[in-house]
Amino acid sequence: MAVLQREYGRRRLLQDIRRAGRIPRIALADQTGISRATVTTITAELLQHGLIEEIAPSSDDPDARRGRPRVDLKIRGAAHLVAGGKISNRTLSLVLMDFEGAQLAELEVQLASPRFAPEAMAEVLAGAIDALAAEAGVTRGDISGVGFGIAGIVDATSGMVYWSPSLAERNVEFGTILSARLGLPAFIDNDANLVAVAEKTFGLGQDHSDFIVVTIESGVGMGLVINGELYRGTRGCGAEFGHTKVHLDGALCRCGQRGCLEAYVADYALLREAATMPGADASASAAARIEALLAAARDGDQMARRIVERAGRIFALGLANLVNIFDPGLIILAGEQMQFDHLYAEAVIAEMRQSIVQVDKPPPEVVIHKWGNLMWARGAAAYALDKVSDLALGGLGENAA
Amino acid sequence: MAVLQREYGRRRLLQDIRRAGRIPRIALADQTGISRATVTTITAELLQHGLIEEIAPSSDDPDARRGRPRVDLKIRGAAHLVAGGKISNRTLSLVLMDFEGAQLAELEVQLASPRFAPEAMAEVLAGAIDALAAEAGVTRGDISGVGFGIAGIVDATSGMVYWSPSLAERNVEFGTILSARLGLPAFIDNDANLVAVAEKTFGLGQDHSDFIVVTIESGVGMGLVINGELYRGTRGCGAEFGHTKVHLDGALCRCGQRGCLEAYVADYALLREAATMPGADASASAAARIEALLAAARDGDQMARRIVERAGRIFALGLANLVNIFDPGLIILAGEQMQFDHLYAEAVIAEMRQSIVQVDKPPPEVVIHKWGNLMWARGAAAYALDKVSDLALGGLGENAA
Numbered sequence: 001m002a003v004l005q006r007e008y009g010r011r012r013l014l015q016d017i018r019r020a021g022r023i024p025r026i027a028l029a030d031q032t033g034i035s036r037a038t039v040t041t042i043t044a045e046l047l048q049h050g051l052i053e054e055i056a057p058s059s060d061d062p063d064a065r066r067g068r069p070r071v072d073l074k075i076r077g078a079a080h081l082v083a084g085g086k087i088s089n090r091t092l093s094l095v096l097m098d099f100e101g102a103q104l105a106e107l108e109v110q111l112a113s114p115r116f117a118p119e120a121m122a123e124v125l126a127g128a129i130d131a132l133a134a135e136a137g138v139t140r141g142d143i144s145g146v147g148f149g150i151a152g153i154v155d156a157t158s159g160m161v162y163w164s165p166s167l168a169e170r171n172v173e174f175g176t177i178l179s180a181r182l183g184l185p186a187f188i189d190n191d192a193n194l195v196a197v198a199e200k201t202f203g204l205g206q207d208h209s210d211f212i213v214v215t216i217e218s219g220v221g222m223g224l225v226i227n228g229e230l231y232r233g234t235r236g237c238g239a240e241f242g243h244t245k246v247h248l249d250g251a252l253c254r255c256g257q258r259g260c261l262e263a264y265v266a267d268y269a270l271l272r273e274a275a276t277m278p279g280a281d282a283s284a285s286a287a288a289r290i291e292a293l294l295a296a297a298r299d300g301d302q303m304a305r306r307i308v309e310r311a312g313r314i315f316a317l318g319l320a321n322l323v324n325i326f327d328p329g330l331i332i333l334a335g336e337q338m339q340f341d342h343l344y345a346e347a348v349i350a351e352m353r354q355s356i357v358q359v360d361k362p363p364p365e366v367v368i369h370k371w372g373n374l375m376w377a378r379g380a381a382a383y384a385l386d387k388v389s390d391l392a393l394g395g396l397g398e399n400a401a
Numbered sequence: 402m403a404v405l406q407r408e409y410g411r412r413r414l415l416q417d418i419r420r421a422g423r424i425p426r427i428a429l430a431d432q433t434g435i436s437r438a439t440v441t442t443i444t445a446e447l448l449q450h451g452l453i454e455e456i457a458p459s460s461d462d463p464d465a466r467r468g469r470p471r472v473d474l475k476i477r478g479a480a481h482l483v484a485g486g487k488i489s490n491r492t493l494s495l496v497l498m499d500f501e502g503a504q505l506a507e508l509e510v511q512l513a514s515p516r517f518a519p520e521a522m523a524e525v526l527a528g529a530i531d532a533l534a535a536e537a538g539v540t541r542g543d544i545s546g547v548g549f550g551i552a553g554i555v556d557a558t559s560g561m562v563y564w565s566p567s568l569a570e571r572n573v574e575f576g577t578i579l580s581a582r583l584g585l586p587a588f589i590d591n592d593a594n595l596v597a598v599a600e601k602t603f604g605l606g607q608d609h610s611d612f613i614v615v616t617i618e619s620g621v622g623m624g625l626v627i628n629g630e631l632y633r634g635t636r637g638c639g640a641e642f643g644h645t646k647v648h649l650d651g652a653l654c655r656c657g658q659r660g661c662l663e664a665y666v667a668d669y670a671l672l673r674e675a676a677t678m679p680g681a682d683a684s685a686s687a688a689a690r691i692e693a694l695l696a697a698a699r700d701g702d703q704m705a706r707r708i709v710e711r712a713g714r715i716f717a718l719g720l721a722n723l724v725n726i727f728d729p730g731l732i733i734l735a736g737e738q739m740q741f742d743h744l745y746a747e748a749v750i751a752e753m754r755q756s757i758v759q760v761d762k763p764p765p766e767v768v769i770h771k772w773g774n775l776m777w778a779r780g781a782a783a784y785a786l787d788k789v790s791d792l793a794l795g796g797l798g799e800n801a802a
Contacts, residue, residue, distance in 0.1 A: 153760055162760040171761050210635055222726075226627055233728020234611055234765065240725040240758045245718045247648065248711075257756060259718070310649075317646045317660070324641040325623075325726060327634020355658060357641045359554055359563040360572050364635065 022072040075100045080144040084381025093373035105135035122181035147384030149191035155236035156189040196223025198379030211330040264314040312348040320355035423473040476501045481545040485782025494774035498782045506536035523582035548785030550592035556637035557590040597624025599780030612731040665715040713749040721756035
């Protein structure tokens, strides 16, 4: 199978070694269906280029106890360093990882503004990555690639950001701009997609080939994993759950359209309604006003409850639509802020279960996974790992395998 | 790569020969990346088992004109016969196909009732398949497999019909029942899925790896092709577009829930509203009442127009949600009945385009493909072809390849 077979074999073996942590060659052959001879050839090539290394098997290995000579293979952590970053309103979170996925440093930077011109954003990122590298005693030049997650509509393939609440302009080739400023390969993706990558790589999606991640921050995001791969759609920007329509001619959305899910469940939607309540304090911060609304709802204020309950019911309706269309085995509701607990309530999940097509099989599992900003950054780093692996394997060329 | 490689190679080569119609071995090796030696071995095996045959290249082939000896490979039509069927309200449509996909016979049967007990339905199908075989001068025993499409919620893997408007019971193992009655392998699927298979095999989806087919008959169906494969979801019954919710606590649906898309756009939904119009003739047939409503709307009757226009706008909203979630390159609106022209109107498509996330790329192509019942049956036969190919390849066992 010539070139195709060699490329497939390299990718598959590196992936399987990464997933296993440590694994002997024979187990690689068994689980991939690739012949032992080919496994030997390809792993020799990966060893020679320093992407993997041999390691003595752990002492509780039964073969080792019987005294057979055997070595395990593992990813060589020192092969490459990658950074991952994510912007969330005014917080920039970054992690530095080695090629094995071990975290070497982390950093959170508070930003002066929630929106930046593209070049200014690249400048901020470059400074932060220098600081991150210094934390680990290295320099930016030691890093092989940077993954970066941003809210909005992003074409990951081209690095184009069509729109983001964090950027002051539309249709920005931000991947190119960032790459040029850093002098490093930079990989941009929608932040919810990167949460899905993180769940697939480190999290609850490790054992699932098809699952959906729904994220809630100031907007509603979605990442879709089908057949073990992130699904991006034809235009590269699929899975826009927050702008699916839940009401014909409904509430006005920040995107300019009417009836979007976000226009009922996002913080701005709640605040818009809360402003109508008697005694609303328009001078308080958005966070304080949200907190006051949720507290009032908990205390039994009828108007506050009507606002919060409708948001929950509309969110349930949106989730039910995802289930009816995709029939996933698992839905992960990810978010970092306690303020969205009302959307993650048991009553909301129950309403979703009642609104899906009823068949004689269990409904999809719904799990709530609260993430800190650093976990989002880890997703971005995992994406960079994947891309840097591709670059490294591509660099091996077409030598005999 | 041992067994995996051999199985992959057999499937891939048979598939590529089917797609090409006729193709030389060397082109197969080029387009699949499978080595020439392996192509020679596997095609020898397929020839030996009579699944393919050699054929002189067509005279306009440039190599042939230069006098080089070469043969093309093609599927051997006589290798297997398959039947495909589809029930639509009171019409049963059937086709008989050879292994090359050439149609040998067709049959339409008018049914006494729109709903049958499972065993009675199997009985009707057995009689119709005998008649279909007789048309082609063969008998049922000459047929290798039967594909059958039915509206409703179907798990194709197990042949379980959770619910269908055509069956009098729920949770019926109809695949098993039909297979036993026919004495043949029977493959059941949701009818909209089979339209997607037909579009992929014979129709507008041949050159697309990701597309959506939306069907409208008495209900709204959907078939989803992702990466060139039908997507079925975890429970085997994904893609229930007609029961996605378009309104919280909205109109009552036949499924028992509220706010489903079908409850706004299906014929029963239109009739329910039309009954409220002054002068509505409750004694007329459903088809006549739908026709009267649509005629009144065309003639400018305000009430009729409000009914029909809302159905179109809700349909546009549902389509926009599909686009926002999947970002497909192509949407095929399939249907056989002119009565749904109001849903396929340019105004509806335009409203859909305005309701999707706007990026600096063209929106998905939307094409309308009017199918007769026999085309649906061809989809079912194509599905049977696929399944019978798998059975035939499985029967080759693990001989050296």
